Amino acid sequence: MKKILVIYFSQTGQAKQVLDATLKPFIENSEYKVDYNLIKPKNTFPYPWTYMQFFDAFPETVRGTPCEIEPLQIETPIDYDLVVIAYQPWFLSICVPINSFLQSEQAKLLLENKPVITIINCRNMWLGAQEKMKKQLLNLKANLVGNITFVDRSANLVSLVTVFAYLLSGIKENFMGIFPKYGVTEKDLINAPKFGVCIQSHLENNQLAKLQVELNKIGALDIRGNLLLMEGRGRALFPLYANYISKKGTQGSEERKTRVRIFGIVLPTAILLLSPIITILSRLAPILAKKKFDKEIAYYSQNSLKLN
């Protein structure tokens, strides 16, 4: 019997939905044992978030500061054949609960020399978070062999509105009577078992090194030019602003509230203003700088880390 360890975090249940759908071929096969482990922070993150709670989580998320988590209930380290990590990007970084697990002693024991597959569910920006994930897995001596993403397929500005309605007031559908449902579509969930089938055949034939190429052929990654350019801006600026807020105090402190509040206004405004400009630039980029653009997309479609 082959054993699969699943590590995940979810606030609203979407990560669990995409996991169940993707891993269906394993769950329904008696040759496999699939162990789900939800990461539980000792102080739970709020859902829905208040405006201040949401933006106050920014500095620690970007800086990778771990929170305390409950240890996993795995008695002796079991020798897993495959590890699946399902997570959400927060502020273009790994969400705090999963990042905290990756920095734990248990992660070292469970992940060393293991093939790992990441499953991301998010609004639409995951490239930066996955770069940080590659780095964490390298530190743990784990072997990233596959990445599958589930995103909201609406236009960037539409999902900017619907994600805030979802995260700050828990409204998923029909926001203000006009906006589409936020999140992963039914169609994507129905299609997800094909990824599981692909993983299974590569695992059984000892061909995990070729897995990502095959996953890409069936639509595991959807890298959009405008989002790639936009994320690039955010990834350069976020650490600077995260440090600037942190200088004033730790999470929840009164002293840093003004800086957090300013960030909470600047971020959505910047996305709103930059989105149309960047969309135009992204249409031009494949014409003006085709080689560079293609190279970047190829880089984010594979699992090794660029060493700068």
Ligand SMILES: Cc1cc2nc3c(=O)[nH]c(=O)nc-3n(C[C@H](O)[C@H](O)[C@H](O)COP(=O)(O)O)c2cc1C
């Ligand atoms: C604090 C926070 C920051 C987020 N930042 C991003 C982001 O940078 N990129 C993105 O695509 N989605 C972002 N999201 C949306 C989530 O990735 C995801 O869609 C949502 O939390 C649902 O996941 P769940 O149902 O499994 O909890 C963020 C969500 C939260 C709570």
